[in-house]
Amino acid sequence: MKHIDLNNLFSKKTSNFGKDEVFDIAVIGAGVVGTAIFKEFCENGAKTVLVEKANDLLEGASKGNSAIIHTGFDAPPESLELECVKRGYAEYMKIREELNLPILKTTALVVAWSDEQLEKLDAILQKGLNNGISELEQISQKQVFKKEPNLSKKAKGAIIVHGESVIDAWSAPLAYLRCGIVAGGKTAFSHEVKDGHFNGEFWELKTSQKTIKAKTVINAAGLYGDIVDSIKGSKDFKIIPRKGQFIIFDETAYNLINSIILPVPTKITKGVVITKTAFGNLLVGPTAEDQESRDNSITLEQTLKDLQHKASEIIPKIKKHKIVATFAGLRPASDETYYRVSINDEKNWITAGGIRSTGLTSSLGLAKHIFEINDKKYTKKESKVKLDNVPNISEFASRDYETSGYDKIICHCEKVTKREIQNACRGETSTGTLGGLKRRTRATMGRCQGFNCLSAVAEICESEKK
């Protein structure tokens, strides 16, 4: 019987530019930060290439997070992180409709579970107000239960943060990538940057495929940020990957809460969050575990059980609901808590490192910040590339299965159609990995985890392979 390699269902991507082409900008890393920077520079006329070692975007830190768009109420005061979070938040709100990106305006509650925590709420409120976030207020125990009737009766009070919302953390970066391509940007997936040399005029980046030339390099390599950064000749920071394990409950648990439930942070950790997801599930996590490895994101039975227990302490009714998925993400934390953003004018090298868990929100703001510190003018050119908007896969807007002519539903749990899977395998930003297909369509992500559809999905991918 013929073998099918589920880790190799897609062709290795190549690049579509000549080896002598000299770009204005090479962005290393196609995570949420890299794609946002790519979008910003392309749209402002810079001749830009996005270089990524994996065969698809979001294969590193950006694939696993809680998908919350933050207001910045609890960000470090007067920090670059706060500035970027606020700008990023505003920018997402501005462009999301035009790009067909969904949002569920949930609000968040920072819930106090003890008298000691209750006392801390005022400081959280003040910090938020000082950060320039006005839409927040303290609410009483009674108001908490009115808003969240399923919350454990141990809740003492809360701060309500009106702007905190849930988005689709996978479609947004894909949309940014497409914006960049439409504006004339080029991509080089499966191009792992191995080394580089700056000749005073431009960089020659040696990659696992061809050498890429660019006048300025922007390092957005996430978990590998410090390694890539050493190419410029100095080591300014160290990445300490922070693992976060998550559990996801079935759609049956989706309506147990209305708001995002945040804990009162302690000195050690921000704590466990409970939130709805864009895909109609309930997510609980993350843990915060510092580790050496940049690619080992295993889940541990005991940790997941602890998360499950923690969730049932917050929402007792959750005990009756099934866990359908578990995962671990790695945040590219660094040896300091702040963003490691710097520019080396002699070497034409910009670093966007140590972008921790707030990267999903801050990326669009950070991209603008980096464009400003680069301080160069580019001339916009007419581009002939046209791409449709990313299709909606969230529960917040209508989906393909609610239309007609989709052939058939392949993934029954997540209601993913054959047409959606085929489209994800085609075109300029087609998927390069099975994970990428999941992130574009939700196929195999549901409660049966491929019991029904994995073989059919694999078959479609294979037949689409060129």
Place this chain on the structure above:
Amino acid sequence: MKNIEIAIIGAGPSGLAAAIELSNKGHKDIIVFDREDEAGGTPRHCGHLGFGIFEFKRIFSGPNYAKKLVSKSKGAGVKINLKSTLIKVDKNILTFSTPNGLEKYNAKKIIFALGARETARPSLLVSGTRSPNIITTGALQRFVYMEKRVPFKKVVIIGSEDVSFSALMTCRHAGIHVEAILEEDKSINCFSILKLISKYIFNIPVKTGIKIIEIKGKDKKISGTSISKNEKEEFIECDGVIFSGNFTPESAILQTSFKEFNYKNNSLHVTQNFQTKNKDIFVVGNALRGALAAYKCYFEGKNVAKYVHDSLKEEEKLVTVPIEADDNIEWCSPSLVDLNALKKSLTSFKVKRNGTGVLKVLHNDEKLLEQTIDAYTYKSIDMPWIDGLKLKKGDKIKIEFN
């Protein structure tokens, strides 16, 4: 919106058997809906023999059994709507997603014959790496029997139910080497003869009482599975892991559509007539409590037809008494007694662990029965009606096993 007399959701053995029987009773305004593009249900991808002996007095492979069921349905004039995914239930109104757009039906009676699925790795919280090569038996069978493909060469099978040995047979058929069958319980969860067959005929060890420590691997590739027994660790090299068994009803649509849900069975509460508290709604087959053999589902489907037929004839009054089961019992079905229906049996149930224990039945906290029984996780126990038991509205029955 179209009005129909009977809607059956699911074209597997129980759904089709119900449709055939209802059609034979003269009900022609029936549609069986199925989300797949082919009718027949789960047997379609069970390539091995062993189907049909009780229903058709012949032995079929799963796919041929499915074909036989479908042709019998067509012969009876049953209409089957394929590629119809139920997305909403609102009282008697069903909304389906179909390639022709959304379709709505208003049905007088609805039978949910939704089937079951195996529990996948994430719900079991097993430690280790993530990989597409960690799959369930069902997924493997679809690869092997429907796509004629094999995703890996060397596997361990986790679980020891009947279906785990189906997984073993599927692997042998596909040329996949099975390194071991792993079971965390002390003994296997099916007839013990299968352990011997596996060990002595196929030379595949069945390791019971072990703990799965971690699925090892990197970059979505699996290198092996580490297990321990009596504090001794062992690493088993493999490039795939099959999670088998732990069937659960495919019932999310019921959980999100109905106020009262039976969390023990992961289904709705039903009476001995498969009727829910909503008189127009019935649940049958594996949608009631995980997996039973196909023939049992078939006969349940046949039976439910009779009750649906009766309930269409006369407007009956439904008075029920709940049956609760304790935590040592995995499921108990039916979980309601319909006081106006025939009372031949009380219920049937399945325990969570193999072993001898004391079974107690309580009626409003008064002991009705106490006896020591041998119970097995792979055999459900039928509880006949207890002589002299008189139930009235507001009563309750409790079953305990210790």
